[in-house]
Amino acid sequence: MTEPEATPPTAGTATDESPVLRTEGLERRFGGLLAVSGVDLALPPGRTLGVIGPNGAGKSTLVNLISGHLKPTAGTVHVGGKDLTGARPWRVAHAGVARTFQIVKPFRGLTVADNVAVAAMFGPSPVRTPAHARREAAQVLERVGLGGRGDVPPAELSVADARRLELAKALALRPRVLLLDEVLAGLRPAEIDPALRLIDELRRDGLAVLIIEHIIQAIAAISDEVLVLHHGTVLTQGPPRQVLSDERVVEAYLGHRYTRKNRS
């Protein structure tokens, strides 16, 4: 019998790496409502998972269960092989998971740079001096395109810059997993492409990215896989092209206007 020809590994992909984030049977009930039910996901470093679904599908609840802002009623969350099911947010952050919030949450009394420096000081690495934290903050602000805005109060930022600050605070924690909850919301069309490029650069640097987003073209452009939530359960998961043409996804979420527009 002849041996099958070996297929060389694809450069730059991380499919063979073990997942840095894994959930199994994740569930959250609110009284009689099953907001999230039986969600299994496995996200390796250097990959982006897009999470989509109708309003109320359970997307933010899923992120809150991973980040420790909500406790699951069943199931598990592992980060880097460590069981963090039901752990508090600071423990999850120390294990390398950072997140942004749908509604931005800066410390209003601090400058933009100090908001990021505070995040840097609470990161998983050993205690840093304020001067060190400020230097890190300056680097992160540069990276997200807020280099010249460190001295202003967050209230003076535009919607796009406020979202950049939210991302900078997450990155200052030096995470391995980045959870992005609608970071593109409120951005003007011209601001979306640079934001997507930045997220993709972070993925190429080795971060595992989970992004919730309603802008389907954006999700399709940057996700390696798309997971569709519907009534709290996974309707389907797979490569963007396959998922976005799935009749069940069209029926439950996208609508036929989307498919007609994208076929023409």
Ligand SMILES: Nc1ncnc2c1ncn2[C@@H]1O[C@H](COP(=O)(O)OP(=O)(O)OP(=O)(O)O)[C@@H](O)[C@H]1O
């Ligand atoms: N703290 C809570 N208490 C009770 N019900 C909640 C709570 N948080 C969320 N829910 C309910 O759980 C379900 C899932 O909500 P979730 O916010 O996760 O949906 P979503 O997919 O993020 O929606 P959207 O796209 O509108 O942000 C909804 O029915 C919501 O009303």
